[in-house]
Amino acid sequence: NEGRFRQRVNQALEKVSQILENSRNPVYATEVHHRYEDKFDLTEIVVKLGLASIIQTLGLAGLSVEQVGKLASWSTARCVSLRLNADERCTFVKEVKKELESTTSTKKRSRVGNVEGSLNTTVVTTITEYVWKFEGRYQVLAFRGVGSDPDDFQTIVERSYEHRLVSSANQNPRCESKIYPNIDVNITWLLRQLDASNAVQFSIVREDRACRTPRRNPQVNAVLEGMQSLSAWCATVRRFFVLTHFPVWKDHGLNVSEGTLPVGVFLPILPVFDKGAADQRALAASHGGEGSPTDAVGRAGAERGSVVL
Numbered sequence: 001n002e003g004r005f006r007q008r009v010n011q012a013l014e015k016v017s018q019i020l021e022n023s024r025n026p027v028y029a030t031e032v033h034h035r036y037e038d039k040f041d042l043t044e045i046v047v048k049l050g051l052a053s054i055i056q057t058l059g060l061a062g063l064s065v066e067q068v069g070k071l072a073s074w075s076t077a078r079c080v081s082l083r084l085n086a087d088e089r090c091t092f093v094k095e096v097k098k099e100l101e102s103t104t105s106t107k108k109r110s111r112v113g114n115v116e117g118s119l120n121t122t123v124v125t126t127i128t129e130y131v132w133k134f135e136g137r138y139q140v141l142a143f144r145g146v147g148s149d150p151d152d153f154q155t156i157v158e159r160s161y162e163h164r165l166v167s168s169a170n171q172n173p174r175c176e177s178k179i180y181p182n183i184d185v186n187i188t189w190l191l192r193q194l195d196a197s198n199a200v201q202f203s204i205v206r207e208d209r210a211c212r213t214p215r216r217n218p219q220v221n222a223v224l225e226g227m228q229s230l231s232a233w234c235a236t237v238r239r240f241f242v243l244t245h246f247p248v249w250k251d252h253g254l255n256v257s258e259g260t261l262p263v264g265v266f267l268p269i270l271p272v273f274d275k276g277a278a279d280q281r282a283l284a285a286s287h288g289g290e291g292s293p294t295d296a297v298g299r300a301g302a303e304r305g306s307v308v309l
Helices: 002-019 037-061 065-075 216-246 274-288 294-305
Strands: 080-112 115-144 154-168 178-179 183-186
Touching: 002 178, 002 294, 037 178, 065 080, 065 154, 080 154, 080 216, 115 216, 183 216, 274 294
Parallel strands: none
Antiparallel strands: 080 115, 080 178, 080 183, 115 154
């Protein structure tokens, strides 16, 4: 929705103004004179930066430079997907009996002849606890095709963990053993945007009869569709951990609830022109030079868009 989009861009522009020098003035495209071709340049720059940020994020998760190259080579002939697989076990460890004294006691006084005394009575309750060992494991993998061969897989990250659970009933609080369904997403579209050096290369084919505008064309549509599927995959993976495995730990004091989202994270990728640079280019053009408002953010931005891990 356009209203939400503009609100997020306005908030980001306010933050950017605190970071950039006063000579830089990022604004919406409608607020600065530009050529129609500049809109194509701006779209390509933003897409490149977006794709590069995804590659960098996968790198932070554990995907190595060598693996990026390998997956990119796979994508030339086969589809490549990401997968989360996970499993868990919960086994009985021991039975523990505890005696708990009541915090209150009953005092009774009595007298026999000339002897007087008192008797304190405390209630002791014996409780039985059952200790269980919870073991969890997950992997994030990349694989080609349907993953029919061990050589079709690359492990990005793998973790295993365990925790002691205590129950008041002799009944397994989890399940004895469980393998969760795989969560997959196709990333072939992303890998095919990388060149031999793992740099992002994206361009809109202006000559394509299906190219209507900088936004409505086959190349941008394919990227948006891929990003939406990847975003949905990330949301599903997050829900798995938040709702399935995180609740096992109840004594860590961290807020890992479903409503916890990474709000406030600054994303420095904005679809804007640099008005200050545009004014300088216009002045240069009036003296016989050439330029456009995307030159400042465009030339440098295009280089940043070709990020190599």
